[in-house]
Amino acid sequence: MKADTDVVPIDKYHIHVELYQQPHNSESIIMVNGALATTASFTNCVKYLRDGMNVILFDLPFAGQSKQYNSAGGIIDKEDEVNILLALIERFKPTSLLSVSWGGYAAMMALSQSPSSIKKAVLASFSTQLNNAMLRYVHGARHYIQQGDVKTAANLLNEEVGKYLPRLLKHINYRHLSRLDQHELQQVCFHIEQILSLNDTDYEQLLGDIKIPTLFVNGELDEYTTPQDVIIAKEYMQQCAFEVVPNTGHFLDLEHAEARQTMEGILRDFLIPTEEKIQVA
Template sequence: MKLSRQDAFLCLGTFFASAWDAHHDLRLEEYDMRPETAVVEIQQHRVHTEFHANREARQTIILVNGSLATTASFAQTVKYLQPHFNVVCYDQPYAGQSRAHNDCREFITKEYEAQLLLDLIEHYRADVVMSFSWGGVATLLALAERPARIQKAVINSFSPLLNASMLDYLHRGLDYLSACDRTHIGNLVNDTIGRYLPQLFKRYNFRHVSGLHEHEYQQMHFHICQVLKLSAESYMEKFAAIDIPLLFMNGELDIYTTPAEARLFQQLIPDCEFRTIRNAGHFIDVEHKKAWQETQDALLAFLQPQRHPVLANPYLPSSQGVPIAAMVG
């Protein structure tokens, strides 16, 4: 499969927070402490950050969410990362706990998000970066600048193509966002990229997506328009400059960012690996316990191949879950 001029980039959403397996009663309580929060001045904005410390860790990993997801969406991921790393999460300037600190009258581009990420990498002295869905664009743009600190990166639920399913999703999304049609926006996310989520998560997801601030819908609309106008070649040339090992993970059932399309990155990036999470859709490890475990195993095998096993806190679907899926994730 060759990349054509019409090919562009897309992805979205990320996922929720909670725990899964009730028979797993062992807890790593030393990793359950509340994170250190801070508002960091980066570029022209103030960014809400959360630092999950591990006194024994030798590396720090920074997590890059999708466009409208927030730090709360990383609760599941932090569960299996914190026993091995210091973990940094942050909200984009227009979303979550960052939004109140910023003037959101102007839209933010993916190029700006990439520069913001580079500055946060330096601020927290991060060694590894991991992105989810639409956060993959800003992450790959940042990695193309070859930040000296970053040793490896993981890119989840992302591909270099806008296929027919994704284009249909985006164009319908544009219509609903333009009309600020909250009900249709919430249903669209759950019926497409969120189709494999548990029903409980779908209910919380709908509540979250349909209740966003109007500016967040406008920012979402701006990002979709930016994606649809992308020149694939210009971005691909930038991505080809990436010189560190990358792991791409995609869900087997995800028709929006498919595992086969993700493998097109091997035409450009010399040192990359690919993993397909079985029986999982776009939201991968949020969808069921086996996908959560398989995602964790693949990620840690890539980042720390010589690691000693450490039991992470289990994942339990509960009413405390925090929804995070978004139109362009």
Template sequence: MSPEIAVLEIQGQYRVHTECYRSQVAEQTVILVNGSLATTASFAQAVRNLHPQFNVVLYDPPYAGRSRPHNRHERLIGKQDEAQVLLELIGHFHADHVLSFSWGGACTLMALAHRPRTIQTAVISSFSPVINAAMHDYLERGSAYLASVDRPRIGQLINDTIGQHLPALFKRFNHRHVSSLDDHEYEQMHFHIQQMREHDLQIALHNARHIEIPVLFINGTRDDYATVSDARQFTRHVRNSRFSVIQEAGHFLEMEHKAASDETRRVLLEFLLPTQRDYRSRAAVRDTAFNAGHVLAL
């Protein structure tokens, strides 16, 4: 299963690496939004859970992964900038659904507040409207390690906290990836932490009142950083909130063990599939969009 790979020009200033897993049987498209320090590679299991029932689109933000070499990094990018990137990608791919992971939920909520016309539903996983004591400690230590570019401690921190329930092999891959990033990526993540703690989370929650589509929040019972009880407070911000709980799963849900993966897949398909639209009326438009002149490199 190989994706169609393209680098798209966004807003005349960013170049974004995208991967589109097309399906011969799918009528709708899901776009996935990464959490902090993650890349498209982090969504391997999510793609397996959603394809071939859906076309699945992944992307790296301008400062990370395979997008990073295509950008000049002259300034740091805020969550509201990322929301605008997401909105343009939604329009380009005519996405029907959006699924975010962890802190990717902030820019996703910001984007959804603009009510993109093609989006029917959204899924926000491993995210909470509350920075609880465990998350506060994680962000405090992470901020210090990122500021000093202490690579080994950054990698170990993630494995000891939000990644504590990952299998050993995943922890090794995780540590290798996180501890070998470019200095600019650490600077970008440090900036995100500061912005989220100061105002971006509140902006995202304030704007979420404009979201009208159904939004499903998924959290694991073993996640101490975005807890089930904290996530349920989204009812105060998103009027059409729905909630699912993955038993015996931590922050990384489907990546932690097979039962969690199977249950996450069941929950996703049960929520997303009943909302299918009439695809035929938009088939020609979608085919045009996939071949639009935004592509810079293949």
């Protein structure tokens, strides 16, 4: 299924958007990339959700297919990301949101403002705590990027959070990261500094402000955003649930076929109303 594409002006930016739509779908979902990722990272999600939901993907101004429409220069902070996300939500009226990894923080900031169309949210591979494994990884990545050793930083990603990815995806990761330009690398470092500056109070306030049903999905083998670390969310949220994908690390449905099948079941069960599933069947 080929996407309809659009370039949406938001403030001073131009955002590449991909729309996977079918006439029978009454539900829709917007997906929020993790750090350095592009719309391509949601290929599996599109395949198993498009029959029950319209899917909206986008690239931030410095990344993917948005990059060509935005002049390099200036750093995009979390407030910029949230403003872009909220503008897209206002335009396309998705009924659900799915974020992956560090995209979860911008997603939480947007959800805390209660956008009217969003009724459910999924935060995948996300944690409100920076544990020792994640701190080791982000400090290492920052060091190598600041030293200009991007290839070692790319290898570090594959050796750490991407350790369970198949060889082909590790190769794609390495090629993508090792080709980042100076502006993209500056953006990465700024993003790391923002993440390191957050504290428990920041997360607690955001969690408490999210009123819709929210599902956290983490990989059983993920040492960086562990299932155990995210459970604390239930102390602050009105409606939240938790799922663990067995034998899977940080990249969930990209790691192997069984993880893909499990993620499909988890997401469809949570996001797609029963009547929609019956119609599709």
